[in-house]
Amino acid sequence: MIQISNLVKVYDTGDRALQGVSLTVPRGQVVALIGPSGAGKSTLLRCINRLVTPSSGSITLDSVDLTTLNKKQLRQARTKMGMIFQEYALVEHITVLENVLSGRLGSMRMIPSLLRRYPGGLVEQALKLLREVGLEDQFEKRADALSGGQRQRVGIARALMQEPRLLLVDEPTASLDPKTARIIMRLIINACRERNLPAIINLHDVQLARHFSDRILGLEKGRLVFDGEPGELNDEILTRIYGEEDWHTTLTGAGNSSHGLDSPENPVEHVPLRIEERIDV
Numbered sequence: 001m002i003q004i005s006n007l008v009k010v011y012d013t014g015d016r017a018l019q020g021v022s023l024t025v026p027r028g029q030v031v032a033l034i035g036p037s038g039a040g041k042s043t044l045l046r047c048i049n050r051l052v053t054p055s056s057g058s059i060t061l062d063s064v065d066l067t068t069l070n071k072k073q074l075r076q077a078r079t080k081m082g083m084i085f086q087e088y089a090l091v092e093h094i095t096v097l098e099n100v101l102s103g104r105l106g107s108m109r110m111i112p113s114l115l116r117r118y119p120g121g122l123v124e125q126a127l128k129l130l131r132e133v134g135l136e137d138q139f140e141k142r143a144d145a146l147s148g149g150q151r152q153r154v155g156i157a158r159a160l161m162q163e164p165r166l167l168l169v170d171e172p173t174a175s176l177d178p179k180t181a182r183i184i185m186r187l188i189i190n191a192c193r194e195r196n197l198p199a200i201i202n203l204h205d206v207q208l209a210r211h212f213s214d215r216i217l218g219l220e221k222g223r224l225v226f227d228g229e230p231g232e233l234n235d236e237i238l239t240r241i242y243g244e245e246d247w248h249t250t251l252t253g254a255g256n257s258s259h260g261l262d263s264p265e266n267p268v269e270h271v272p273l274r275i276e277e278r279i280d281v
């Protein structure tokens with residue numbers, strides 16, 4: 001469980017990116033974080049993994065206050081936070097398998113980690129994760145020989161390799177086509193369901209957020225202006241978060257046939273990937 005209390009971040013430039021954000025995400029809950037550009041979504045994720053130092057407030061992951069840790073404790077805490085990035089952040093010149101294994105480097109002892117000597121059990125675990133994301137046949141390929149969708153699958157497997165207690169996901173689908181985006185979201189959701197893993201997913205795509213998350217948080221100018229179930233999102237709330245727009249088409253999917261998403265009242269709970277989804281991307 002992650003608990004955030006009255007989190008404030010004021011950058012040196014004076015930008016007040018977060019202005020007192022409080023929230024609790026219990027185990028197993030998948031939360032979509034939405035909001036306009038500059039609302040503070042990335043800052044919130046970066047405060048949690050402490051790439052950014054909060055100005056005040058507290059962030060507690062499984063009873064450990066992340067804001068008061070020294071360097072060594074922080075390194076340890078980070079091993080329990082799996083990150084998935086928009087641009088994948090893979091090491092291009094090494095194999096898919098090595099990229100997945102690298103998820104474990106942070107929790108290995110110094111010398112084996114420097115030499116990248118992974119115990120046999122870890123290799124089996126990485127291969128199992130590659131099977132889970134549908135990439136078992138590609139384990140020897142170099143990362144730079146993969147498509148965007150395949151790269152994101154490696155990113156997911158690498159984050160899961162950490163055996164995290166929390167997943168932090170920053171725009172996982174922004175560089176992908178709509179169908180691949182759905183496949184990737186489904187993989188993330190299924191992984192969380194299976195592991196009872198909480199996740200905070202920063203998303204620009206409101207339809208994907210409504211379709212795949214358990215809960216939606218709306219940030220605007222550093223403040224939480226919505227916290228509710230996907231089905232509660234309506235024109236009025238979207239206007240509060242993003243400003244005036246014809247939100248009807250976004251909410252109904254009208255005029256956006258490429259997504260063709262189901263209604264949030266009938267969400268995808270745990271959907272196995274179809275055969276073509278395992279090999280297409």
Ligand SMILES: Nc1ncnc2c1ncn2[C@@H]1O[C@H](COP(=O)(O)OP(=O)(O)OP(=O)(O)O)[C@@H](O)[C@H]1O
Nearest residue numbers: 011012013015017036037038039040041042043044
């Ligand atoms: N390193 C930084 N230094 C100074 N100001 C920053 C820094 N990073 C972000 N900001 C400011 O903080 C505010 C929130 O930015 P943030 O990137 O968290 O928003 P966001 O919701 O993630 O936006 P986007 O959706 O465009 O990525 C903005 O006003 C931004 O200009």
